[in-house]
Amino acid sequence: MKTVKITSVLVSLILLTFGACTKDLSEINENPNNVSETHPQLLLTEIAFDAFKVEGTGSMYASRMLVQTDGENNGQYYNWNRGSFEPYDELRNITKMYEEAVRIESNTYIAIAKFFRAYYFYGLTITFGDVPYSEALQGETANIYEPVYDTQKQVFQGILQELEEANTLLSGSTELVAGDIIYNGDAAKWQKLINSFRLKVLISLSKKEGDADLNIPATFASIFNSQPIMTSLEDNGQLVFVDQDGSRYSQFNSSSYGSGMYMDSTFIQRLQDHKDPRLFLYCSTTKNAKEAGLLDNDFSAYEGGNPIAPYGEVNDKAAAGDASKVNNRYTNDPVAEPHNLLGFWEVEFVIAEAASRGWISADAKEHYENGIKTNFSFYQSYAKDATGTSDYSSFVNESAADAYLLENLVNWDNATSSEEQLELIITQKYFTSFHQSGWRMYFDQLRTGYPEFMIPAAGTPPTRWIYPQDEYNQNAANVSTAIERQFGADNDGIRQVPWWLQ
Numbered sequence: 001m002k003t004v005k006i007t008s009v010l011v012s013l014i015l016l017t018f019g020a021c022t023k024d025l026s027e028i029n030e031n032p033n034n035v036s037e038t039h040p041q042l043l044l045t046e047i048a049f050d051a052f053k054v055e056g057t058g059s060m061y062a063s064r065m066l067v068q069t070d071g072e073n074n075g076q077y078y079n080w081n082r083g084s085f086e087p088y089d090e091l092r093n094i095t096k097m098y099e100e101a102v103r104i105e106s107n108t109y110i111a112i113a114k115f116f117r118a119y120y121f122y123g124l125t126i127t128f129g130d131v132p133y134s135e136a137l138q139g140e141t142a143n144i145y146e147p148v149y150d151t152q153k154q155v156f157q158g159i160l161q162e163l164e165e166a167n168t169l170l171s172g173s174t175e176l177v178a179g180d181i182i183y184n185g186d187a188a189k190w191q192k193l194i195n196s197f198r199l200k201v202l203i204s205l206s207k208k209e210g211d212a213d214l215n216i217p218a219t220f221a222s223i224f225n226s227q228p229i230m231t232s233l234e235d236n237g238q239l240v241f242v243d244q245d246g247s248r249y250s251q252f253n254s255s256s257y258g259s260g261m262y263m264d265s266t267f268i269q270r271l272q273d274h275k276d277p278r279l280f281l282y283c284s285t286t287k288n289a290k291e292a293g294l295l296d297n298d299f300s301a302y303e304g305g306n307p308i309a310p311y312g313e314v315n316d317k318a319a320a321g322d323a324s325k326v327n328n329r330y331t332n333d334p335v336a337e338p339h340n341l342l343g344f345w346e347v348e349f350v351i352a353e354a355a356s357r358g359w360i361s362a363d364a365k366e367h368y369e370n371g372i373k374t375n376f377s378f379y380q381s382y383a384k385d386a387t388g389t390s391d392y393s394s395f396v397n398e399s400a401a402d403a404y405l406l407e408n409l410v411n412w413d414n415a416t417s418s419e420e421q422l423e424l425i426i427t428q429k430y431f432t433s434f435h436q437s438g439w440r441m442y443f444d445q446l447r448t449g450y451p452e453f454m455i456p457a458a459g460t461p462p463t464r465w466i467y468p469q470d471e472y473n474q475n476a477a478n479v480s481t482a483i484e485r486q487f488g489a490d491n492d493g494i495r496q497v498p499w500w501l502q
Contacts, residue, residue, distance in 0.1 A: 040109040041179030043097040047116055048182050050090055052239035054250035054339045055438035057261070062461070063441045064453050065267045065434060066326070067305040069315035070260030076307055077456055081494060083127050083465030087120045088136065094120070095137050108177055108187050111169035114162045115194050119341070122201060125155040126443055127465050129498035130482040132475075133158055146475045149482035152499040156205065157214070163198045167191060167227060182237065188228070193237045195227045196347045203350045205500060206357065206447060217359040224360050230347045233374055233381075238338035249336040251435070257331045262314065262323045265304035266454050271431070272299045274409045277395040278376075281383045282434045284328060287321035297395060308456045329385050330435060337382035340436050345375040349429040356421045365412040368425055369405055375432045376401040426450035446501060462494035463501055 060066045061075035074080045094116045101109030124131045133155045135147035150158070170191040183189040202220045209216045223229070230236070241249045251257065263283050271279040280296050289301035302324045305314035317323050330336055340346070348371035355364035376396040383392040394400070404410055410428070415421045426448050433441035445453060446463055455461060471479040483489070487496040 037103065038100055039104065039178075040097045040100040040106065040113070041177075043093055043100065044109070044112065044177070044179040045181055047090065047093055047097060048180070049239065049247075051116060051119060052182060052237070052339060052341045054435055056250075057256070059439040059442050060434070061307075062439075063430070063433070063445065064264045064307055064451075067262050067264050067307050067311070067314050068260050069262055069305065069311055069318050069323075072311055078459065078461055080462065081466050082468055085124070085468050085470070087124050091117065091120050091137055106175065107169040108173050108175040108190075111166040111173075111194070112177070112190055114166040114169075115190070115197070118159045118162045118166070118201075119197070121155060122159050123439075125152050125159075126204070126500065127439075128467060129464055129486050129496075131155060132478070146478055148478050151485070153211075153213075156201070156500070159201060160198065160214075160219070163194055163201070166194045167198070170194065182239065189235055192228050192230050192235050193342060195223055196230045196235075196237075196350075197342055198223055199229065199347065199350050199354070200342060203353055204443065204447065206353075207501060209357070209359075217354075217357075220354055221360045224351065224354070224362070230342075230344045233344050233378060236338070236340055236344055236378075237342040238340040240338045241335040243334040248334040249330070250339065251330050252332075252334045252336070254331050257326055257328075260315070262318050262325055263302070263304035264307050266307060268302050268304040268324065270427075270451065272302070274404075274427075274431075275299065275407050276404065276431060277400055278379065278431060278434075280395050281379055281392050282327055283324045284326065286324050291321070306454075308454055327385075329383070333384070337379070343375070343378070343432070343436065345371040345378070345432055346429065346437065346440075348374065349425050349432075353422065353425050356418055356425065364421060364425075368412055368421075368428070371425075371432075372405060372410070372428055373398070373401045376404070422448060423450045459495060463497050464494060466492050466494060 057066055058075045061068070061073050062078070066076070067073075068076055094113055098110060098113035098117075101113055121131070121133060125133075129152050130149040131152075132147035133150040135142075135144050138144040138147070170187055173187040173191070175187055176185045177183070177187055177190065178185065180186075180190075183193075199220060202216050202223075205211075205214065205216055208214055241247060268279065268283065270276075271282075277297065279299065279302060283302050283304075285294060285296060285298075285301035286303050289298070294301035303317075303322050305317055305323050314323065348367045351360070351362060352364045352367035352371060354360050355362040355367060377398075379396045380393045380398075383396070385392070405412075408414065410424070412421070412424060415424050426444055427450055429444060430441050430451055442461075445451065446461065453461060467479050467483070480489075483492045486498065487493070
């Protein structure tokens with residue numbers, strides 16, 4: 001009987017304890033590493049770092065800045081094929097950030113999420129053409145696992161709409177943006193970036209300026225005349241690197257720079273022809289020039305490799321000491337210079353082009369020259385050699401910029417037609433793109449034809465990438481419909497011309 005009594009008491013205690021602790025146990029069983037709610041600031045930091053970091057060297061091969069000597073580079077020889085839908089992975093994080101911003105009723109974080117959506121969808125559509133947009137990222141919320149492809153025009157319309165909404169949400173915002181590694185919490189600067197990015201998107205649609213649905217010139221003018229945009233280098237949309245693990249310059253300690261990567265001869269020749277001192281910041285002198293005692297600011301101390309020659313020939317030239325490598329400050333300096341998703345100088349060149357096209361009432365020359373001067377100023381502030389002991393600032397100081405503007409191939413007054421003005425603008429915009437702005441320089445060339453790229457005999461520069469194989473495996477009907485609508489059945493090729501270039 002004694003045993004029975006003890007057992008009964010134990011059972012009663014267990015039942016009472018279980019009843020009292022049911023709620024606590026359910027809370028304890030929540031995985032702290034897989035929380036259902038979080039503040040959007042915890043997502044913003046990583047999202048911003050991934051979007052603003054240096055994109056790599058692929059665009060620099062394709063845009064005639066780099067050559068490879070120890071193998072054939074697909075970008076250099078224009079023989080790439082499939083692109084990647086990896087940006088949708090980033091967009092999933094942005095979707096979560098947006099949902100959390102809605103939950104806490106923060107218009108500021110909602111606006112910034114809309115900007116990042118626009119940024120990634122812009123990159124996707126300009127890479128492929130038609131892409132999933134309106135039904136994308138709805139697997140969890142609407143069980144849509146095979147999204148339809150929106151037309152490229154619809155995607156651009158959606159991008160511009162989201163940017164407009166973001167601008168409206170940020171108007172007058174004084175909310176401190178926690179987790180912000182770009183503008184240190186300043187919502188007003190995010191608004192300037194968003195509106196400046198709207199101008200960038202609109203200028204990239206210059207071939208569609210007569211489209212009544214888009215109304216591009218008037219929309220551009222409205223933003224330029226009435227909305228806050230970048231007005232100085234302080235507004236740069238840039239990531240400043242720090243010497244900490246995970247936060248260093250993207251190319252720091254890159255092994256590829258120390259092996260077969262050299263400068264493209266056409267890029268060096270253009271900088272030499274323009275007497276552009278940024279050559280000294282971007283490149284290293286050749287081995288033979290260094291041994292001959294030539295100084296860093298001697299234009300004749302630099303040579304590159306022919307981008308369409310067999311890589312073995314360029315390798316021989318490099319082995320003979322007659323080819324320049326990338327300036328070692330990019331790989332030896334853990335911070336180098338900030339990387340700009342959108343710099344003030346690019347905005348100035350965009351405005352100069354719009355003025356030259358007659359979209360806005362502005363002085364195209366003033367904005368063109370300011371784009372050059374502010375880019376010089378950027379490098380004057382940040383460019384130094386790998387040891388930090390040498391200073392490149394004298395090469396790109398204010399007097400150097402003023403002298404450069406008078407060079408024959410730079411002087412705005414020498415441009416006697418709108419086409420010559422366009423060539424000046426895009427060429428200078430191109431010169432600012434070394435390790436900056438990703439593929440923008442390549443897409444600018446596709447849109448305008450400037451600067452002229454040396455191309456292999458096999459064909460013209462590709463205008464897009466082939467859709468990923470996963471789309472054929474998992475979303476075959478929709479990707480096939482998109483291809484047929486754009487280019488004809490089974491014409492998913494790299495030289496098919498997408499809507500924005502037609």
